[in-house]
Amino acid sequence: MAASQVESGSPEQQRPAHAPADHPVIPRPKVGVVLVNLGTPDATDYWSMRRYLNEFLSDKRVVDYPSWKWQPLLQLIILSRRPFKSGEAYRGIWNTEKNESPLLTITRDQAHKVAEGLRERHGDQILVDFCMRYGNPSTDSVLRRMQAEGCERILFFPLYPQYASPTTATANDHAFRTLMKLKWQPAIRTVPAYFEHPAYLAALANSVRETYAAAESPPEVLVASYHGVPKRFLMEGDPYHCQCQKTTRLLRERLDWEEGAIQTAFQSQFGPEEWVGPQTVDHVAELARQGKKHIAVVSPAFSADCVETLEEIQEEIRDSFLAAGGERFTYVPCLNDRDDHIQALLAIIENELGGWV
Structure with missing residues (x-):
């Protein structure tokens, strides 16, 4: 913030410039960054x-x-x-030590590392926090706390590389619902889909290379498994399916692999209507029936390991492959709080903060 906006004084509490002597002190103006994930019970x-x-x-x-x-x-x-x-x-996946879901643990760790990175670059003028669309910490509570701590501008960052209305859009909706209830709204920016960002793709490719290097033998096929959506959403203009397909292609090109080495599938179908496909649980079984003995699965749409990856992929989808004749199943962990992922998030944040810091 410009120095002319506030008078000198306490690092956190200041009296507005040109205010009378009896004017109450207020928090020093800051910029907030909020990392947002799906949610947790x-x-x-x-x-x-x-x-x-x-x-x-x-x-x-x-x-x-x-x-x-x-x-x-x-x-x-x-x-x-x-x-x-x-x-x-x-x-089956609960973090019993902290009595919370892995998603909550990982998102908190991501926020801490992002905060450290921004503090090194900008000092204390940026506050970093995280929230969940469903469950706690709630979007409403975090945005209100940031405003109370002096954040007049907030960058709201849904941690979904590919845009989808049931993820990115609903996270943004909920942020704006909070703004609708505030007398004094902070200025807010939302971060767009980042599936094409070079740093995100580099981190994703690095995670695949490291997992393959640690495997006893190289998998024959890599399946990129994304969370599914009803096919109707694609027909109604949601770009998610297209962005997932493009992510797979960009990852393959980054790895310099031949076509067919990575295949796209979708998991977590719910309800009776037709969803985008193929379904991961069925696709891996078909790969086994085709004679593939060792496959790997990566989850490019998830920024942190959660019940869909730790339980659904590593148990249900793994069991489907083995039951159909597969022999080895390798899971590529989500990017979580690995350093190259944090650097990618920082690069995206720095770009989106343009003109604010």
Whole structure:
């Protein structure tokens, strides 16, 4: 911020320039950066899972059926059963040491490392925090806290490399819902999809190379598994499917592999309508039936390992491949808080902060 905006004084509390002597001190103007991820239940018990799933599955960006049709089904049938199954899945991956989900642990670590990187470059004029679209820490609580700490400008960063309305858009929606309730809104910018960013692609390629180098033998095929969406979304203009396909191609080119060495598939189908495909769980089984004995799976759409990668890919999808005749299954971890991923996030943030710092 320009020095003329505030008078000298406490590093955190200042009296506005040209204000009378009895004017109360206010927080020094700052810029905020908020990293945003999908969400996490607070615990794995039935009621914690039910609260989390109710918030998630009631989001019109996720399930856009009419409420009169969807809510009775959700409240009376789905939320009576699914919390038990989802709770079991989360218990299998739960960070028992911190009593939280791995997604929460990893996102916090990412935020800490991003904060360190920005502090080295800009001192204390940037505050960094993180929030979840569903669950805690909530978007509303984090944005309000940042405003109270003096953030007059906030960069809101959904950690989804590919844009999708059920991920990026709903995260942004929720941020703006908070702004709608504030008397004094901070200026806000949202970070666009970054699947083409060279630093992101470099980190993704590095993670594949390192996993392959550590494997006893090289996998025959790499499957890039993305979270699925209904095919209708593609027809209605959502660019997610196209951006996933392009990510696979750009990753293959970055690795300098021949066509066909990486194949695109989609996981986590939910509901009766047609989704984009092929479905990962079926595709890996077909690869086994074709004689592939060793495959690897990478998840370019997930910035942090979560239940979809730690449980669905490493258990359900792995079991599907082995049951169909496969012999070795290698998982390439998400980028998480590895240094090259943090450097990629910092490069994106620096670009998006242009003119603010």
